[in-house]
Amino acid sequence: HVVVTGRGALPGMIEAADTVTEMSLVKHAFKAGVKAQKGVEF
Structure with missing residues (x-):
């Protein structure tokens, strides 16, 4: 088994994969200021 994470997967990698998951931001505290x-984001 191989797990690859990150953004911008090449089309060939997506084609070769059995499972591809895409996540998107819905809400984030940064946008509220x-x-x-420390200990959470860094």
Whole structure:
């Protein structure tokens, strides 16, 4: 088994894969002005 993560998968990699999952941002605290917090974002 091989698991590959990240963005911008090449079309050939997607074609060769058995499973491809795409995630999208729905809501994020940063957009509400919340600053990055030590131990959470870095």
